[in-house]
Amino acid sequence: MDASYASELPDVEPRAPETAPVYLAPGETLKLRVFVDKSVVEVFANGRQCLALRVYPGREDSVGVSLRAQGADSALCSLDAWQMGSIYEGRVL
DSSP states (O other): OOOSSOOOOOTTOOOOOOOOOOOTTTOOOEEEEEEEEEEEEEEEETTTEEEEEEOOOSSTTTOOOOOOOSSSSSOOOOOOOOOOTTTTOOOOO
16 A cells, blocks of 8 residues: 555655555455545455555545556456445434
């Protein structure tokens, strides 16, 4: 995971990109589950590997995630997205 574009805030230094091996069986499709919750991004690969990263968005439009393949061609076969609800909605604090 490359955090070099994770923040434009002047006091936030990006960390070095993190990698984790995911070994796929011949013909096995890479399946990613990506969770974004305020300043945490978690990526789970085929239920066998996980990476987590803190991000520090400083703009109102900092609401996206991008994917890219490195080292080989790839194709996005499907994408599902859900908006996470607040755990505080409807609760009296």
